Amino acid sequence: MEKKRILFEDLGKKEYVTTFNYQKRIFNNIIQKKINKIFYKEAGYLIFVEHNHHIYTIGKNGKKNKHLLVSSDFLKKINATICHTDRGGDITYHGPGQLIIYPILDLDYFFTDIHKYLRLLEEVIIHFLWNNYGIQGIRKKGNTGVWLNHGKLRKICAIGIKISRWVTMHGLALNINTNLQYFNYIIPCGIYENQKVTSLKEELKNFELSLNDVKCRVKKSFKKIFNVEFI
Structure with a gap:
């Protein structure tokens, strides 16, 4: 099958709204x-970015009053902001040490x-990790994203998208060297009391990873799973 051509761009560190x-x-x-x-x-395009500040984004189905667990004053104290966005899903966190795709x-x-x-987006991360x-x-029935299940069930990658006229936007948030403390202040998409969020750093026993190296590896997995070539 002929490979589709897509444009690749690494934005480095950028603010979420920009x-x-x-x-x-x-x-x-x-x-x-079209x-x-x-x-x-x-x-189409594939964009990589690391958001350079702490931000909670709330999707169209989000419940701020229910799933944000702290006050506005506390958010200021931890240098975090909130942004409503047009993707699907509920509230999640973006910040330094996280690869956004x-x-x-x-x-x-x-x-x-x-x-x-959605299943192919999950497969990109599953392929990358393994x-x-x-x-x-693994996948969790009824919840989009990628999870780990050896020991306690925990989520390593969140996914939220928007599609119009079969064009996609938004995507994946993969926790690499992420400060997981920020997830304690929300109930993230698909997370319940007996589950938690994790990062690649935590799974590798607090080994700090090169985000540039991770980007290269994720890019290779995306190329394989979607059968594309980058230009």
């Missing part, structure tokens, strides 16, 4: 081209199946 506006422009541009029936060779893809070039798209670190990532 990155959101950037991907929104790309998303709207692809949709406008409406105007303008042919383009690329099937934003695929902005035209699924007409791949398949028009939201369920399949092939690089021998860590078995």
Whole structure:
């Protein structure tokens, strides 16, 4: 099968709202081209970024009063902010030490199946974890994302997306060297009292990882699972 061509961009460290506006422009541009029936060779974009500040984002189905566990004054104390966004899902945390992956893809070039798209996003992380670190990532029935289950069930990657006219935006938040303390102040998407959030650093016994190295490895997994080439 011929590989789809997608544009890859690593934004380095960026503020959340700036990155959101950037991907929104790309998303709207692809949709406008589809409406105007303008042919383009690329099937979309893959954007990597590390958000350089502490922020809680709340999706369209989010319940701030129920799932945010601290006051506005406390958020100021821990240098965290809140942003409502247009992805699916509930509240989650973004911050330093976390790899954020934003695929902005035209699924007409791949398949028009939201369920399949979400499962392939999970598969990228499952493939990455197993092939690089021998860590078995799993899916949890009824909850999008990637979990670990040797010992206590814990979530290592959150996923929240938006799709319009079969164009995707938003994506994955993979905890690498993330300060997990910030998850204690919310009830993240799909997490319950007997579960928790983890990071790759914690799973590797507090071994600090190079985010640039992780990016290269995740990029290879994305390339394989989605059968794409980067330009």
